[in-house]
Amino acid sequence: MNLILLEPGDLLDAQTACLTGRRLRHVQEIHRAEVGQTLRLGLINGLMGEGTLEEQSPDRLLFSLRLDQPPPPRLPLTLLLALPRPKMLKRILQTVATMGVQRLVLMNSYRVEKSFWDSPFLQPAAIREELLLGLEQGRDTVLPEVLLEKRFKPFAEDRLPALADGSRRLVAHPVAETACPVGLNAPVTLAIGPEGGFIPYEVDLLVRQGFEPVHLGPRILRVETAVTALLGRLFV
Amino acid sequence: MNLILLEPGDLLDAQTACLTGRRLRHVQEIHRAEVGQTLRLGLINGLMGEGTLEEQSPDRLLFSLRLDQPPPPRLPLTLLLALPRPKMLKRILQTVATMGVQRLVLMNSYRVEKSFWDSPFLQPAAIREELLLGLEQGRDTVLPEVLLEKRFKPFAEDRLPALADGSRRLVAHPVAETACPVGLNAPVTLAIGPEGGFIPYEVDLLVRQGFEPVHLGPRILRVETAVTALLGRLFV
Incomplete structure (x- = not known):
């Protein structure tokens, strides 16, 4: 602490x-x-x-x-994250708070196990507890906003355009041709899929919403590793 | 896998x-x-x-x-890491292998708990098992070299100069005046302290060996978060 x-x-x-x-x-x-x-x-x-x-x-x-x-400045980032398994979710919530992410959207994706949505770790009080641990670690006071989106398509088509408005939009995709940019230090909306990645339909839908597929090199990272590596790279 | x-x-x-x-x-x-x-x-x-x-x-x-x-190229990195607690060590070993670190030195530091050195997770077979899990994740075949250095001073004074020869030398230090550089993509020796950081004596000794203190922003990151964020930032 x-x-x-x-x-x-x-x-x-x-x-x-x-x-x-x-x-x-x-x-x-x-x-x-x-x-x-x-x-x-x-x-x-x-x-x-x-x-x-x-x-x-x-x-x-x-x-x-x-x-x-004043608390340290936020990262001007909306992180769209396919809901990870509960144990990893706890660590990611802490990391997201420690690193000062502004907004986290936990969303559905084809490869997210349905049962994850029933986890007690998704209760608001449970989410808040992990975020507070992360803030205590990072020496910050501002809770990230956390949204839950249990249906991919209505979220991506109807609500995402307003959320991502005015930001650079990136989707982490291991087979992308472009490497993830470095040191943007500007508003970003970053989508990270589940273990196994987004399915092509989901990537296509995000691309239609202005997201650029970017890769992080030839290695396959676990989701929590990708989150931290991408934050360390986008905001310097 | x-x-x-x-x-x-x-x-x-x-x-x-x-x-x-x-x-x-x-x-x-x-x-x-x-x-x-x-x-x-x-x-x-x-x-x-x-x-x-x-x-x-x-x-x-x-x-x-x-x-x-051929396996993907290594990161040209020697990571000097103050020995973390066993549970975190397991995750860091996996991450280090997944991300392709060339060499990891687990070293002592004033704030490392002595008992950590007796952990069964430091047995060569236990280290290798975590590294293999990391390689399976990252889709790589090359095991990082792992060295254990139980005494800080003789390591830093006698063996470190040869290990770090020809590399850019950085020590992560939250109160440093310079931000950690981005996208070096060149040989680096990076030292990361324990929770609570290196003590001034240790930082001074590393500085005398040509290490530049660099910070990662105003937030205090857990060691495993700092490792991943720094790797994502130094090699792009």
Whole structure:
């Protein structure tokens, strides 16, 4: 935890926060914080800065706050990701939050196993928990927006044009002729398929929406590896 | 498994391979292969190509081989990595093999937990198993070279100069003033510290060996995320 995140409900007033639960245990067991000690804190979707531990007891910690720094800038990226299997989803949600992705669309695709859509990890509270872990790691306060799109065609035809408006549109496709560009540092909508890739019908539909197929070299990467490698490459 | 890897001992002659064990089960259960079917095969540290299933029984598969393609080119990279915790090590070994890293040095650093060096995952057979999984994923046959260096100073002072000779030398350091370069596509020696980073003494020692400290932006990445993001960025 490189940053301790505060929920709005943790604030007793604008300068005082009360921590309980997981974060309390972390501060006591990992930081072994003592009264008077200063830690990095941030308000979810708000400013970050420091807090001084003023009081501690077994069931709560009181911090006085000085939150005066903006969170780091977002990556101007909408990531369209074919829904991965639950275990990988958890790691990707963390990575996406750590790296500052603006918006994540978890979408269906022909090769997505139908049962994945029933995973308890897709509950809003479960998604939020992984995102918070990622923000704590990356030292950021801003939650990525996460959308679920259970039907590929209506999403790609009806809602995607507005979402992707004004952005460079790329679809990762191992057999593409063009290599993925580097250091765009501009608004991007990036589609990454499931293990095994998008089927040709899906790639064609994305191409009709202005997406350029791009490859990442001759190697086949796991989805979570491709996500991170592409983020490291597009935004520098 | 995007490529089935053959050990030299699997070859009955230059054109015939016999598979047993994990790979047999994979071919029977996942590929559901039938006699006459063609699959992608490669010889570890050798050529890759196709094999036709000629005979199958519950305990062995016979393939006739046409191995005529070179594996994809290596990344000209020596990765110096402070030994991560065992679970993360497994994933990093796979990633390193999937992405074609030439050489990995697992080294000590002040913030590496001593107990990590006793992990059974550091046994040569255990390392090789993860690397093979990574090669199967990436569709490559060439095992990265893996070195273990349990003492930082003698390694950095005595053996590193020869290992890094002729390469651009970078050390990932969150507080560096320079951003990590992009698309070098030339020999690189890249050092990545443990969670929490290298201590100043270690960075100084690497700087004296010609390493440039570089950062990856304002966010703190987990080690495995940093490895993948840096590989995606340095080699395009």
